[in-house]
Amino acid sequence: MADExxxxxxHNEVIQYIYxxxxxxxxxxxxxxxxxxxMGCRVGQGLVExxxxxxxxxxxxxxxxxxxxxxxxxxxxxxxxxxxxTNHQGIYVLQDNKFRLLSQLSAxxxxxEHAPKYLAFSCGLVRGALSNLGVKSIVxxxxxxxxxxxxxxxxxxx
Amino acid sequence: MADExxxxxxHNEVIQYIYxxxxxxxxxxxxxxxxxxxMGCRVGQGLVExxxxxxxxxxxxxxxxxxxxxxxxxxxxxxxxxxxxTNHQGIYVLQDNKFRLLSQLSAxxxxxEHAPKYLAFSCGLVRGALSNLGVKSIVxxxxxxxxxxxxxxxxxxx
Numbered sequence: 280m281a282d283e284x285x286x287x288x289x290h291n292e293v294i295q296y297i298y299x300x301x302x303x304x305x306x307x308x309x310x311x312x313x314x315x316x317x318m319g320c321r322v323g324q325g326l327v328e329x330x331x332x333x334x335x336x337x338x339x340x341x342x343x344x345x346x347x348x349x350x351x352x353x354x355x356x357x358x359x360x361x362x363x364x365t366n367h368q369g370i371y372v373l374q375d376n377k378f379r380l381l382s383q384l385s386a387x388x389x390x391x392e393h394a395p396k397y398l399a400f401s402c403g404l405v406r407g408a409l410s411n412l413g414v415k416s417i418v419x420x421x422x423x424x425x426x427x428x429x430x431x432x433x434x435x436x437x
Numbered sequence: 438m439a440d441e442x443x444x445x446x447x448h449n450e451v452i453q454y455i456y457x458x459x460x461x462x463x464x465x466x467x468x469x470x471x472x473x474x475x476m477g478c479r480v481g482q483g484l485v486e487x488x489x490x491x492x493x494x495x496x497x498x499x500x501x502x503x504x505x506x507x508x509x510x511x512x513x514x515x516x517x518x519x520x521x522x523t524n525h526q527g528i529y530v531l532q533d534n535k536f537r538l539l540s541q542l543s544a545x546x547x548x549x550e551h552a553p554k555y556l557a558f559s560c561g562l563v564r565g566a567l568s569n570l571g572v573k574s575i576v577x578x579x580x581x582x583x584x585x586x587x588x589x590x591x592x593x594x595x
Binding site for chain 2: 284300
């Protein structure tokens with residue numbers, strides 16, 4: 280039994296609930312991507328607070344990214360990020376070759392259009408985690424072949 | 438780091454989102470307890486399907502209850518139910534002395550009134566799990582001293 284299953288099932292329910300609200304014309308809380316992104320952000324902030332309670336201070340930005348790829352990702356998704364790249368100018372790309380929140384979708388191309396709503400929460404998760412570590416960022420995600428997924432992080436210089 | 442933290446944080450966000458929808462007058466999807474309960478029910482159904490994939494058939498109702506108290510509870514809350522009682526006439530009481538979804542609330546009596554919204558999802562979780570095991574039930578919960586909690590299951594005879 281996968282440990283992340285309760286989280287995964289609840290995440291699916293949240294997406295369905297939020298998109299149902301949108302269909303019913305509740306615009307204020309409607310199912311835009313940003314609602315999910317903001318939820319993820321708050322969850323990311325809370326998790327990082329707990330996770331870093333007893334850790335040493337981070338050396339630099341890259342050190343923070345490694346923490347996100349290893350400890351943070353493992354906490355939420357029970358696996359590490361498979362590949363981390365950077366241009367050393369404030370852009371980082373995190374690749375997860377088997378992203379758990381996509382693994383319940385079929386791999387066919389016809390489902391690619393649904394991918395963004397399954398990624399928005401996690402983009403927020405990363406943004407929230409980084410923000411509580413003092414790094415302001417914009418996080419986007421893209422899928423080319425399911426269930427592999429790339430998160431791009433653009434650091435916003437203060 | 439507690440393994441159930443991502444689930445716990447997401448659960449808190451869901452409560453807040455649903456109750457915000459209610460405040461803004463969106464009655465259809467408003468923050469009634471039953472929205473949370475139904476979400477929990479679907480999550481419980483999904484989890485039980487995965488958890489029982491490779492298990493032997495259950496002997497009887499009590500056997501099913503023991504499965505819920507042990508395997509199912511551990512999957513979601515990373516601990517077992519502390520006490521299971523029954524009147525052998527279709528009523529079961531499951532006691533959790535340190536219920537994880539209440540552990541972030543202060544133990545003061547003044548927060549007791551907020552307990553129901555933190556329990557609704559889990560009542561649904563149990564109902565959904567049981568329903569997928571062929572047991573129709575009504576599940577309620579009560580808290581006398583936080584974070585201890587009792588779930589009462591009333592079996593509905595078919």
